[in-house]
Structures are given as structure tokens and as C-alpha cells.
Amino acid sequence: MTDDSMTEPTPDETEIARRALSLLDLTNLADICTTSHIEALCRDARAGGVAAVCVWPQFVGEAARALKATPVRVATVVNFPAGGEDVERVVEDAAEAIADGAHEIDLVLPYRAVLRGDAQAARSLVEAVRDVCHKTCLKVILETGALGERERITEASHLAIEAGADFLKTSTGKIPVSATPEAAEAMLGAIRARAGGRRVGLKVSGGLRSVADAATYLVLADRVMGPGWAEPATFRLGASSLYGELTAALARAS
Numbered sequence: 001m002t003d004d005s006m007t008e009p010t011p012d013e014t015e016i017a018r019r020a021l022s023l024l025d026l027t028n029l030a031d032i033c034t035t036s037h038i039e040a041l042c043r044d045a046r047a048g049g050v051a052a053v054c055v056w057p058q059f060v061g062e063a064a065r066a067l068k069a070t071p072v073r074v075a076t077v078v079n080f081p082a083g084g085e086d087v088e089r090v091v092e093d094a095a096e097a098i099a100d101g102a103h104e105i106d107l108v109l110p111y112r113a114v115l116r117g118d119a120q121a122a123r124s125l126v127e128a129v130r131d132v133c134h135k136t137c138l139k140v141i142l143e144t145g146a147l148g149e150r151e152r153i154t155e156a157s158h159l160a161i162e163a164g165a166d167f168l169k170t171s172t173g174k175i176p177v178s179a180t181p182e183a184a185e186a187m188l189g190a191i192r193a194r195a196g197g198r199r200v201g202l203k204v205s206g207g208l209r210s211v212a213d214a215a216t217y218l219v220l221a222d223r224v225m226g227p228g229w230a231e232p233a234t235f236r237l238g239a240s241s242l243y244g245e246l247t248a249a250l251a252r253a254s
Contacts, residue, residue, distance in 0.1 A: 075137075
């Protein structure tokens with residue numbers, strides 16, 4: 001005989017799953033992604049009440065049409081995942097995605113410029129994309145796993161905030177080291193110190209697979225920024241595989 005209580009979520013797990021689902025950027029940035037994958041992604045987004053979907057630029061129009069009558073936002077990536085320094089190309093890509101219906105642009109910071117001490121090159125690209133975003137939310141991906149040291153993560157956070165980022169985002173999920181609590185804490189500290197009254201959010205992305213992973217970052221946000229700060233306008237969880245774990249936890253509780 002099995003003990004059913006072993007599979008039941010605790011009240012804390014259920015509450016975490018409910019919070020996390022509302023903050024989720026449901027993502028498909030797989031190397032092989034098709035129209036049918038986007039249809040399924042948008043279907044899950046509508047059913048689950050997530051904050052946004054995040055898709056490759058070529059799928060923005062399709063996602064925007066599928067989610068038109070819903071509050072779910074459409075995000076896409078530019079300068080992704082390499083974080084290059086071709087300002088003109090990245091600005092064109094961002095403008096095209098916005099024209100196709102993107103509500104949010106996730107821009108990879110030229111993090112190699114930061115690593116070699118050329119902060120101005122990184123700043124110039126972020127500022128140029130900021131100029132075309134206007135009313136579009138700009139999330140700047142720091143690629144914290146490549147930056148490594150807390151001091152560099154803090155430096156890159158300050159740079160992105162000062163250049164106009166609406167959100168800081170940890171990772172592309174395309175290199176061996178993705179989000180870590182240590183990186184997220186450094187970024188939250190920079191937001192708290194440098195936002196200057198302007199609302200700046202945090203998106204934790206890469207490697208989140210379980211309710212426990214979501215709990216780690218929600219508890220961290222509550223501790224650093226205060227209870228109630230983590231809402232869709234200020235906090236997101238970017239993941240492709242987390243959705244199933246969250247909905248399963250909620251289903252067990254129903």
C-alpha cells in the first residue's frame with residue numbers, strides 16, 4: 001500500500017506554485033521550434049494564467065495573434081544568445097519584433113565587453129535598444145554565469161539600470177552556468193540601490209525546473225525587496241520545463 005500523503009503538496013508548496021505560475025515567462029527557445037510548438041505554448045499560457053510567453057523573433061506574430069484576447073504578454077529575444085556588439089543589427093531586430101507585436105524585448109548585454117573593461121560599448125547598445133522600445137518593456141540579460149564574480153554582476157546590473165533597463169535578467173540558459181541565488185541576490189541589491197525611484201524588475205531564467213527552485217527565488221525576493229514586491233510587473237521566472245511542475249502541484253491540491 002502506498003502512502004498517498006507522500007505525494008500531496010504542502011500548503012506552502014501549493015502557495016508557491018500559485019505565485020510562481022502567475023510570474024512565469026513560459027518559454028520555448030529550443031534550437032528546433034515549430035509552429036505546432038508555439039501553438040501548444042500559447043495554449044498552455046492561456047490555460048495557466050502565466051505572465052508571458054517568450055519565443056524566437058520569427059514566432060512573435062503568431063504568438064501575438066494567438067494571445068490577442070488575453071492578458072498574457074509576448075516576449076522575444078534579441079542579440080541572443082551570443083551578446084554581440086552590432087548595434088545597428090540588434091536595433092533593427094528589436095524594432096521588427098515590436099512591429100510584429102512583441103510587448104517585451106529580452107536583450108543580451110554585450111557581456112564580453114564588460115569582461116574586457118569596455119563598459120561603454122555595452123552601455124551604448126542597451127541605450128540604442130532602449131530608444132526603440134518606447135512603451136515596450138526592455139529586459140537586459142546579463143549572462144551572469146559568464147560574468148562570474150559578484151562584483152562584475154553588480155557592475156553589469158548598475159550599467160543596465162542606468163542605460164534604461166526595465167528588468168534585469170540573469171541568463172540565456174544557453175551556457176553551462178545559468179541562474180544562481182548568489183547572482184540573483186546581487187542583482188536585487190543593485191536594483192534596490194540604483195533604481196532611484198524608477199521601477200526595475202528581475203527575471204530569473206535558466207535551470208529552473210521544480211517548485212523548490214521557484215521557492216528559492218521567491219523567498220529571496222521577499223527577503224531582499226520586501227513581501228509583495230514580487231509581482232508580474234517586477235518579477236518573472238523564465239523557464240521551459242517549470243510549467244508542468246507548477247500545474248501538477250496545483251492539481252494535486254485541488
